[in-house]
Amino acid sequence: MARARNRQVSLEVTPYYHCTSRCVRRAFLCGEDAYTGESYEHRRQWVEDRLLELASVFTIDICAYAVMSNHLHVVLHVDTQLGESLSDREVCERWHQLYKGTLLTQRYLNGEALNRAQMDAVSDKLDDWRSQLQSISWFMRALNEPIARRANAEDGCKGRFWEGRFTSQALLDEKALLACMAYVDLNPIRAKMADKPENSDHTSIQRRINSLKKNKAQPEPLAPFIGSLPQDEHSGIPFELGDYLELVDWTGRVMRADKRGYVEQSLPPILQRLSMSNDRWLELAQSFEDKTSNLAGCHQVTKLAAQILGYQRVPAIAQNRRYFG
Structure with a gap:
């Protein structure tokens, strides 16, 4: 049975959430439908443009996103400090x-x-x-409804375009946030839609890389990487951008069979600092949604989050201990 949204999203628990929306019809959101031969590839730009527009309106930052053939992923950070200061x-x-x-x-x-x-x-x-403006539910509503109406008009039909509602996962600590972002950014590689991150169209990782190539600045529509700067003074992702790009590149190469033997010779230092083994990391980077529950993080923070959200028992204890300690 689906959980009430207020038992999945609580800013008292964490400001970081991984949200997914999937199409309910056979027709694709984007890409080419092998059954009809019709291409919907242009719709990926619809979604990306709308996402970036909403980031400038809501007090919600986009940490990562990927627009796939029949679903989309987005990792969001709710900036309550900005919301209350407006x-x-x-x-x-x-x-x-x-x-x-x-x-x-x-x-x-x-x-x-x-x-x-x-x-x-x-x-x-x-x-x-x-x-x-600080609500993830309103953000996803403002994203999905216009896309659904536009796609229905193009297809000349009525009815649902998306499944009943989007799914959300609470990312409770830095390990969960990093692993989920990499999972989202590498979705096209895992689906064999691209061979490397910079070729992954309509993803946040491609936008970050392209921005660096042009002017060495982080793209404004996306949440910036702030490294070790204090979160109470600067809003952003608590890692260095260079470390993250190195980690995603390394992970993407490992996920390609022809590169596996080469890249495993050197682990990115960021994994060592997070005390994560390469095997555990690769499991998460390839199957984050399958390996985690709607509360992802180490056992201590998961237990606390479960109490705040009113869970009768702590979910996914074994999985969270395995991957996050």
Whole structure:
């Protein structure tokens, strides 16, 4: 039985989540349908463009993403500090980039005079929007609904395009975050859609590599790697970008049979710092969703998260101990 969303997503537990949406129809989200011979490859750009647009509106960072043939992966970080620091006007402007809002909020943005009762109504609405701009459920809704409508219009049909709802995994510690990001970035290689990370179209790893080639800067739509900088002062992924790219490149080569003997001769130092063996890492990088539950992390943080979320028992104890310690 599916768990209620408030028992899967809690910012008190972790701000990092891995979300997946899958098509319900036989027709593909993207790629080429071998049965009909029709290509839907252009839809991958729809999804990527929408993802990056939402990253500039919501106070939610995109750590990693991959748009596949009949599903998509995205690793998200909810930036509550930014969300609470926005002014009322900034909240209203962000929301109106996606939705029409109300007549009163439109008048508020236009600088029209409002009486006290009208301002109270606007304030109540802005409080709701501030919360929703920090909501993963609203983020995925704003991503999936326009894509579904556009695909249905193109296919000339009605009905569901996505499965009932997206799935989410709470990433409870740095090991889980890193492993899940690599798993997402390497999805096209595992599916034999690409031979190396820089050739993995419509993925965050390709966008990061292309940005480095152009100007040696991290792409703004994606959450930056901040290394050892304090998280309370800087929002981002707590690793060095160079270390992560080296790790993904190494992992991608190992996943190709013709490279296995060569790359295993040298382990990326980041695995040593995380105290993860190459075998455990490769299992996660190739099958993260299969090897973990909806709470992924070491046993201590998983136990605490289960208590906060009201679980009767701690899920996936053996798996989390095996992979995360």
